[in-house]
Amino acid sequence: MFFVGEERIFACTGIFIDFDGSTSTSTVLTSASLVRASADEYKIADDLKIKVYLPNKQLVFGTLERCNLSYNIAVVSVKGFRCLRTAELHNQVQIQPLKVKEVVAVGRIFESGKLMATSGILAEKGSNLDCKELRISTCKVTKAGMGRPLVDFDGNFIGLNFYGIEETHYLFF
CATH class of the missing domain: 2.40.10.10 (Trypsin-like serine proteases)
Known part of the structure; x- marks a missing residue:
């Protein structure tokens, strides 16, 4: 969730990924729409506050680590929480043409x-x-x-x- 002051501006979903192998930090892959400035979609919002709702129902602050507005992806880190079940991005799934998936x-x-x-x-x-x-x-x-x-x-x-x-x-x- 993206906040300005106490007002929630945008909320979206994400997925935990294994980003840096840290044992005290988790990383979330999400949409860059979370951090986009509302007035200029090609700019990251000023005074960015990101809150992450964890699986254990805690609400914690996250830090924007990487963002690509062209691809609409963002990487947010969460300190003090370690997700043990992360998406494996390196195991590419082969999708066969003409087969319903x-x-x-x-x-x-x-x-x-x-x-x-x-x-x-x-x-x-x-x-x-x-x-x-x-x-x-x-x-x-x-x-x-x-x-x-x-x-x-x-x-x-x-x-x-x-x-x-x-x-x-x-x-x-």
């Missing part, structure tokens, strides 16, 4: 911490946006679900979801 977009509801999920399939058509790395799934993701992981039914991390009115774009990892 069922997937699930998974996230948490901010207020309650309960899991939410929506299922769909990976679409064969490409994105109409000007980023060739973006792909499309039929999972319906809300703005609050941006940054949530897209996984297959074998538990493999496929990519990071974004929001779209007609279709859901995701960045394939």
